[in-house]
Amino acid sequence: MNILMICPQFPDTFWSYKHALAFVGKQATFPPLGLLTVAGLLPAQWNKRLIDVNTRKLRDRDLAWADCVFITGMVVQKSSAHGIIARCKKAGLKVVAGGPLFTMEHEAFDDVDHFILNEAEITLPEFLTDLENNRARRVYATEGFAEMRDSPPPAWDLVDMKRYQGMGIQYSRGCPFNCDFCNITSLLGRRVRTKSADQVIAELDGMYAAGWRRGNVFFVDDNFIGNKHHLKSELLPRLIAWRKDRPGITFLTEASINLADDAELMGLMVEAGFDTVFIGIETPEEAGLAECSKTQNEHRDLVQDVKIIQRAGLQVQGGFIVGFDSDQPSVFQRQIEFIQKSGIVTAMVGLLQAPRGTALYQRMEKAGRLRGAASGDNVEGTTNIVPLMDFERLLAGYRNILNHIYDPRHYYERIRTLLREYHPRKRRCLPSRSDLLALFRSIYRLGILGRERAQYWKLVLWASFRRPDLFATAITLAIAGYHCRKVCELHVH
Structure with missing residues (x-):
C-alpha cells in the first residue's frame, strides 16, 4: 500500500513561531513526531510519504499516488484537518485518523473511515490485523496505556530536516x-x-x-x-x-x-x-x-x-x-x-x-x-x-x-x-550559517525597520559588554519577541 501521512496546518499562534522562523529560513518548528512514530508501526513493505502542510502544500499528485491517508493533529489544527479530510475523500481515498484531536472529538469528523484512538501502540496493530482480514471497524479505542518499550523509533527518513x-x-x-x-x-x-x-x-x-x-x-x-x-x-x-x-x-x-x-x-x-x-x-x-x-x-x-x-x-x-x-x-x-x-x-x-x-x-x-x-x-x-x-x-x-x-x-x-x-553551560561550537543569517536579518528588520529599534540596539550594546557569552541568546529572544508581538497584533488589538 501507498500510505500518505499528513500533518494539518497550525494557525498563527505563539507556538507556531511563524514570524521568527523567517529569520532563520525555516518553515516550521518541529516535524510531526506522532506521525513519524506511527510510521514505525506500519508494515515495513508499505510505501510511506509524509506531507507536513506547515512546510509545503498538499498537491493533487500526492493524493493520486496514495492508496490511503493517515492524519493526526491537535485540537488547534481542527479547521485544517477538516479541509484536508474533505479533499482526501473527494479524491476517493480512505482516511485513517488518530491523535489527541480525534481521540477527544472523533464524533465531529463524519468523513473519516477509521479512527485509531488513544495510544497507537495498542490500537493500531489490532486495526492492521482487521484490515488485512477485511473486517476493519470504524473505531479502535482502549482504556489501557502502552508501555514505552513498545514504541518504535521515529521514521526520520520521511523528514526533510532542513525545513525545521x-x-x-x-x-x-x-x-x-x-x-x-x-x-x-x-x-x-x-x-x-x-x-x-x-x-x-x-x-x-x-x-x-x-x-x-x-x-x-x-x-x-x-x-x-x-x-x-x-x-x-x-x-x-x-x-x-x-x-x-x-x-x-x-x-x-x-x-x-x-x-x-x-x-x-x-x-x-x-x-x-x-x-x-x-x-x-x-x-x-x-x-x-x-x-x-x-x-x-x-x-x-x-x-x-x-x-x-x-x-x-x-x-x-x-x-x-x-x-x-x-x-x-x-x-x-x-x-x-x-x-x-x-x-x-x-x-x-x-x-x-x-x-x-x-x-x-x-x-x-x-x-x-x-x-x-x-x-x-x-x-x-x-x-x-x-x-x-x-x-x-x-x-x-x-x-x-x-x-x-x-x-x-x-x-x-x-x-x-x-x-x-541565566548561567547556561558554555557551548563549544562556532555560529552556524543559519545563526549569522538570523543576526543580519534581525539587524535589518528589528534594528533598522522595527519600531523596537531603539530597544534592540540598547540590548545589542548591553549584551556585547555585560554578557557577551549570551549575545546569541539575546538576539534569539529579540527575534522571538518580534513573533509574539506580531501574533498579539493579529489577535489582541
Whole structure:
C-alpha cells in the first residue's frame, strides 16, 4: 500500500513561531513526531510519504499516488484537518485518523473511515490485523496505556530536516500531577511510563545519522521530570556521554516547578545539554492555584523558584492563565508584575479553556457553564466556559497583559533581567550559517525597520559588554519577541 501521512496546518499562534522562523529560513518548528512514530508501526513493505502542510502544500499528485491517508493533529489544527479530510475523500481515498484531536472529538469528523484512538501502540496493530482480514471497524479505542518499550523509533527518513528549526523526541508519557484544566492525565494517565536509556540513545543516533547534527532537540514529554530516579540514574548520564562528541545538539523540554527543589537534577540536565524548560506557572494567586488543583505550585515563592532554575543554567519559559473563578480584577496587574520580575521572557498567557476529558470540563458541564469546545488556541481571546468575571472585563484585562509584556520596552527589559540571572553551560561550537543569517536579518528588520529599534540596539550594546557569552541568546529572544508581538497584533488589538 501507498500510505500518505499528513500533518494539518497550525494557525498563527505563539507556538507556531511563524514570524521568527523567517529569520532563520525555516518553515516550521518541529516535524510531526506522532506521525513519524506511527510510521514505525506500519508494515515495513508499505510505501510511506509524509506531507507536513506547515512546510509545503498538499498537491493533487500526492493524493493520486496514495492508496490511503493517515492524519493526526491537535485540537488547534481542527479547521485544517477538516479541509484536508474533505479533499482526501473527494479524491476517493480512505482516511485513517488518530491523535489527541480525534481521540477527544472523533464524533465531529463524519468523513473519516477509521479512527485509531488513544495510544497507537495498542490500537493500531489490532486495526492492521482487521484490515488485512477485511473486517476493519470504524473505531479502535482502549482504556489501557502502552508501555514505552513498545514504541518504535521515529521514521526520520520521511523528514526533510532542513525545513525545521528543531527535532522532537519522546522519553515518557503521563504526569504525576492532575491539574483540572489539563487533559494530559485523561489522555496519557498519571503513571509516568518511560523509554529505556538505550531506546532514547538509539533514536538520537538515528536522528543524527539522518542529518540532524546541530540544533535543538525537544523532549516533548509533558513533564520530563515525572520519574526523577530514572532520569538521574539512567537517562541523563547516557545523554551526557552521548553529547561529548556532539556539542552542536542542545535540548529543551517541559517540567513542573518542583524542578527548583533538586539541584542535582538541574545540574545533570544542564551537563546533558538542556538549556530551556517550559513550566506551567499559571497564576501567582494562591486561590487560583488551589481552584485548579495545581498543588505543585502552591505555597511556594514562584519568582524565587524561577530564578533558581535560571541560575542553574535553564532558561524558563512560562505558561499563564487568567479567567479562574477566583480571579479578581487585580489579577491582571499581578500577572504583569510576576512576569516582569521573574524574567520569564517567553510568557504564554491565555484565557482559561476547558478541554474535553478534564475535570474542569466536567465541572463546567455540570454547572451549565460550557459553550462549545475548547479551541486549543490560548492566544485568540476566547473561552468555552462562562466566566464569573464579566467577559468584557476579563478580555480587556487579558489584552492589557499581552499589550504590556510584549511592548518592546517591557519585553527587552525582561531579556536583560533573564540574562543577569541565566548561567547556561558554555557551548563549544562556532555560529552556524543559519545563526549569522538570523543576526543580519534581525539587524535589518528589528534594528533598522522595527519600531523596537531603539530597544534592540540598547540590548545589542548591553549584551556585547555585560554578557557577551549570551549575545546569541539575546538576539534569539529579540527575534522571538518580534513573533509574539506580531501574533498579539493579529489577535489582541
